[in-house]
Amino acid sequence: MAEEKVINNYFYDEAAYDYHDAGYVPLKEPQTPQQPLNIPGLLKPDKETATDMYYTIVAQTGEVQLIPGKKTQTWGYNGPLLGKTVVFKRGKTIHVHLVNHLPEVTTFHWHGLAIPGPIEDGGCHAPVYPGKSRDVTFKINQPAAFVWLHAHPCPSTAEQVWHGLAGGAIVQDDHEASLPLPRNYGVDDIPIILQDRRFHKDNQWDYRADYDPDGVAGPTPMINGTINPYFDVTTQKVRLRFLDGANRREFRLHFSDDLEFAQIAGDLSLLPHPVKMTKLLITCAERQEIIVDFGKYKPGDVVTLYSDDVPLVHFRIHEFKPDHTTLPQQLFETPDPAVDPNLPVHHVTLDGMDESVAINGKKFKMDRIDYKMPLHKVQIWDIENTNPAPGMIHPYHMHGTAFEVISRDGHAPYPNERGLKDTVAVNPGEHVRIKVWFNVAGVFMYHCHIIEHEDGGMMAQLQVVDPADPNKKYHLMNHMTLMKAFAEERHVPMDQLWLGGMDSYKKMGMEM
Numbered sequence: 001m002a003e004e005k006v007i008n009n010y011f012y013d014e015a016a017y018d019y020h021d022a023g024y025v026p027l028k029e030p031q032t033p034q035q036p037l038n039i040p041g042l043l044k045p046d047k048e049t050a051t052d053m054y055y056t057i058v059a060q061t062g063e064v065q066l067i068p069g070k071k072t073q074t075w076g077y078n079g080p081l082l083g084k085t086v087v088f089k090r091g092k093t094i095h096v097h098l099v100n101h102l103p104e105v106t107t108f109h110w111h112g113l114a115i116p117g118p119i120e121d122g123g124c125h126a127p128v129y130p131g132k133s134r135d136v137t138f139k140i141n142q143p144a145a146f147v148w149l150h151a152h153p154c155p156s157t158a159e160q161v162w163h164g165l166a167g168g169a170i171v172q173d174d175h176e177a178s179l180p181l182p183r184n185y186g187v188d189d190i191p192i193i194l195q196d197r198r199f200h201k202d203n204q205w206d207y208r209a210d211y212d213p214d215g216v217a218g219p220t221p222m223i224n225g226t227i228n229p230y231f232d233v234t235t236q237k238v239r240l241r242f243l244d245g246a247n248r249r250e251f252r253l254h255f256s257d258d259l260e261f262a263q264i265a266g267d268l269s270l271l272p273h274p275v276k277m278t279k280l281l282i283t284c285a286e287r288q289e290i291i292v293d294f295g296k297y298k299p300g301d302v303v304t305l306y307s308d309d310v311p312l313v314h315f316r317i318h319e320f321k322p323d324h325t326t327l328p329q330q331l332f333e334t335p336d337p338a339v340d341p342n343l344p345v346h347h348v349t350l351d352g353m354d355e356s357v358a359i360n361g362k363k364f365k366m367d368r369i370d371y372k373m374p375l376h377k378v379q380i381w382d383i384e385n386t387n388p389a390p391g392m393i394h395p396y397h398m399h400g401t402a403f404e405v406i407s408r409d410g411h412a413p414y415p416n417e418r419g420l421k422d423t424v425a426v427n428p429g430e431h432v433r434i435k436v437w438f439n440v441a442g443v444f445m446y447h448c449h450i451i452e453h454e455d456g457g458m459m460a461q462l463q464v465v466d467p468a469d470p471n472k473k474y475h476l477m478n479h480m481t482l483m484k485a486f487a488e489e490r491h492v493p494m495d496q497l498w499l500g501g502m503d504s505y506k507k508m509g510m511e512m
């Protein structure tokens, strides 16, 4: 049965919202003029055949007029800031030529794609050095979803994402295409990448000045790389694909007039049924897709999307044709494979705050495998946030797969997390149980997606073992190799190198 109740709360522990033991940076309404919302262009394939798609992705520096005055120095993919939206068609083989035109080493991580690791996945083991390139090939075999690309060079992922290395990607499949949902990209199907920044002298960002081991945040909302945006609504229904691309911030989304909307998708699939709501919390790296019906408004009206009481996007209503379509009540059948009776529950603890963050009591080590799991086997993982209340909400992410949330402290999951996910927010003190299985082999990271926690060591990695090739060896990098590259590229001796995550290891007296 469809969920008919309208959700009007955010579900999570309110005391943990934006919790920070030292200082939380609240959002502030920008005082700069409104500007049209930037809609990232669709990345043109270099070539497309019936079976294959070819793309080139270039990481580059640039500058953008974000607010009046000096332009801001930024990084982006195929453009000065963020990225163009990449389209992946299910069933096709994708060839990506990854090029690094930045002054320092980076990696290209496909957050949400179930593709082999560690190289195709693009985590920290797949560096692309300045002036160099790397070619990866992978097959798309997963349901329609909004995924993303971001840099992942440990321990400097957070700083590179802060510079702007994040972009959206849409996985398309026949099932989603058969449903009457808005999908006219840029008109009624809009990515909304939620971030925040602090502007320093001459309108520049200064990651080190803003550094906080519990996550860097700024007071100014930045949406698709736009400060104080408006969007011209020309259709009655609009699909918004939210991505929380902030390093640390949760966004508590709602509209003016408590306008009701329907969530149709989470991270990696449509939801089984649309969920009606007036409030939606999104934590770092999550995606939530909603359909907003502007039917009760008339041209000239403005509907505002807020996080708490701070406006994020102003939707300016224009003339539109009446739309009498109704949302399908059946959207997706979430796969529910049987758990392997021989695999005991695997426990993961998200520990500590500030510099002391760890997983299962250990900080991440790039050349250590923390766990092994057989390919295609299904196992329950119990993810525990060991921070006492109020503590922080940790958004727990796994590379290389989709999982299913099955319980929260023994209770049913929230109604809007019943599809496939790759990131799940865990309240302080809470145990979230998820069903995990991998359809591709390799080495994959799992971590908190407060990116400074990840860089600081709240990360581990598993090897998914293919029984057909149980002794396969993976070449794993180590932190020191990457750190030496950063030192060389920044022209500083090792003892003067500063990367955010290094502090967390040093202060805990740990080697990287």
Ligand SMILES: [Cu+2]
Pocket (backbone or CB within 6 Å): 392, 393, 394, 395, 448, 449, 450, 453, 458
């Ligand atoms: Cu965390």
